[in-house]
Amino acid sequence: MKSDALRGHLDALLLATLDGRELHGYAIIEALQLLSGGALDLPTGTVYPALRRLERAGYVRSEWSTVAGRQRRTYQLTGAGKRALAAERTAWREFTAAIEGVLGGGPWPAKA
Numbered sequence: 001m002k003s004d005a006l007r008g009h010l011d012a013l014l015l016a017t018l019d020g021r022e023l024h025g026y027a028i029i030e031a032l033q034l035l036s037g038g039a040l041d042l043p044t045g046t047v048y049p050a051l052r053r054l055e056r057a058g059y060v061r062s063e064w065s066t067v068a069g070r071q072r073r074t075y076q077l078t079g080a081g082k083r084a085l086a087a088e089r090t091a092w093r094e095f096t097a098a099i100e101g102v103l104g105g106g107p108w109p110a111k112a
Helices: 010-018 026-034 044-056 081-102
Strands: 061-067 070-077
Touching: 010 026, 010 044, 010 061, 010 070, 010 081, 026 044, 026 070, 044 061, 070 081
Parallel strands: none
Antiparallel strands: 061 070
Protein backbone atom coordinates (compact mmCIF):
# COMPACT_ATOMS: atom_id res chain seq x y z
CA MET A 1 0.00 0.00 0.00
CA LYS A 2 1.30 3.46 -0.84
CA SER A 3 2.52 5.38 2.17
CA ASP A 4 0.71 8.46 0.84
CA ALA A 5 -2.58 6.59 1.34
CA LEU A 6 -1.80 6.31 5.05
CA ARG A 7 -1.08 9.99 5.53
CA GLY A 8 -3.53 11.34 8.06
CA HIS A 9 -4.72 7.88 9.11
CA LEU A 10 -1.76 6.46 11.03
CA ASP A 11 -2.89 7.74 14.43
CA ALA A 12 -6.37 6.28 13.95
CA LEU A 13 -4.88 2.95 12.86
CA LEU A 14 -2.68 2.82 15.95
CA LEU A 15 -5.54 3.76 18.27
CA ALA A 16 -7.76 1.09 16.69
CA THR A 17 -5.03 -1.52 17.05
CA LEU A 18 -4.76 -0.73 20.76
CA ASP A 19 -8.53 -0.76 21.32
CA GLY A 20 -9.07 -3.21 24.18
CA ARG A 21 -5.46 -4.39 24.11
CA GLU A 22 -2.16 -3.63 25.79
CA LEU A 23 0.63 -4.25 23.28
CA HIS A 24 4.32 -3.55 22.91
CA GLY A 25 5.54 -1.71 19.82
CA TYR A 26 6.52 -4.68 17.69
CA ALA A 27 3.24 -6.45 18.54
CA ILE A 28 1.41 -3.35 17.29
CA ILE A 29 3.28 -3.57 13.98
CA GLU A 30 2.45 -7.28 13.72
CA ALA A 31 -1.23 -6.64 14.55
CA LEU A 32 -1.47 -3.95 11.86
CA GLN A 33 0.02 -6.36 9.36
CA LEU A 34 -2.33 -9.18 10.38
CA LEU A 35 -5.49 -7.05 10.53
CA SER A 36 -4.74 -5.53 7.12
CA GLY A 37 -4.11 -8.85 5.43
CA GLY A 38 -0.46 -7.91 4.99
CA ALA A 39 -1.17 -4.60 3.25
CA LEU A 40 0.24 -2.56 6.15
CA ASP A 41 3.89 -3.33 6.83
CA LEU A 42 5.01 -0.24 8.68
CA PRO A 43 8.61 0.34 9.72
CA THR A 44 9.47 0.91 13.35
CA GLY A 45 10.74 4.36 12.38
CA THR A 46 7.15 5.28 11.53
CA VAL A 47 5.31 3.56 14.36
CA TYR A 48 7.39 4.47 17.42
CA PRO A 49 7.44 8.24 16.81
CA ALA A 50 3.67 8.13 16.25
CA LEU A 51 3.18 6.24 19.53
CA ARG A 52 5.26 8.85 21.37
CA ARG A 53 3.18 11.61 19.75
CA LEU A 54 -0.05 9.87 20.83
CA GLU A 55 1.33 9.53 24.34
CA ARG A 56 2.22 13.24 24.51
CA ALA A 57 -1.32 14.03 23.33
CA GLY A 58 -2.73 11.93 26.19
CA TYR A 59 -4.36 9.30 23.95
CA VAL A 60 -1.98 6.48 24.90
CA ARG A 61 -0.13 5.60 28.07
CA SER A 62 2.87 3.33 28.29
CA GLU A 63 4.75 1.43 30.91
CA TRP A 64 7.89 -0.64 30.97
CA SER A 65 7.75 -4.33 31.83
CA THR A 66 10.12 -7.25 31.71
CA VAL A 67 9.11 -10.20 29.53
CA ALA A 68 11.43 -13.21 29.29
CA GLY A 69 14.26 -11.09 30.67
CA ARG A 70 13.75 -8.30 28.12
CA GLN A 71 12.49 -4.80 28.77
CA ARG A 72 9.40 -3.92 26.76
CA ARG A 73 7.33 -0.80 26.65
CA THR A 74 3.65 -1.62 26.40
CA TYR A 75 0.97 0.79 25.26
CA GLN A 76 -2.74 1.10 25.98
CA LEU A 77 -5.49 3.60 25.26
CA THR A 78 -6.48 6.23 27.80
CA GLY A 79 -10.03 7.51 28.18
CA ALA A 80 -9.13 10.40 25.87
CA GLY A 81 -7.72 7.89 23.38
CA LYS A 82 -10.96 5.92 23.39
CA ARG A 83 -12.94 9.10 22.71
CA ALA A 84 -10.52 10.11 19.95
CA LEU A 85 -10.87 6.66 18.39
CA ALA A 86 -14.66 6.90 18.46
CA ALA A 87 -14.46 10.27 16.69
CA GLU A 88 -11.99 8.87 14.14
CA ARG A 89 -14.29 5.93 13.40
CA THR A 90 -17.25 8.27 12.85
CA ALA A 91 -15.19 10.50 10.55
CA TRP A 92 -13.94 7.42 8.66
CA ARG A 93 -17.47 6.11 8.06
CA GLU A 94 -18.57 9.52 6.77
CA PHE A 95 -15.51 9.80 4.54
CA THR A 96 -15.82 6.31 3.05
CA ALA A 97 -19.55 6.77 2.43
CA ALA A 98 -18.86 9.99 0.52
CA ILE A 99 -16.06 8.45 -1.53
CA GLU A 100 -18.15 5.34 -2.24
CA GLY A 101 -20.88 7.64 -3.52
CA VAL A 102 -18.48 8.97 -6.13
CA LEU A 103 -16.26 5.99 -6.92
CA GLY A 104 -18.82 3.25 -6.35
CA GLY A 105 -20.09 3.40 -9.91
CA GLY A 106 -23.73 3.80 -8.97
CA PRO A 107 -26.22 5.42 -11.31
CA TRP A 108 -26.30 9.18 -11.67
CA PRO A 109 -29.38 10.84 -10.22
CA ALA A 110 -32.06 11.68 -12.74
CA LYS A 111 -31.87 15.18 -14.20
CA ALA A 112 -34.54 17.58 -13.06
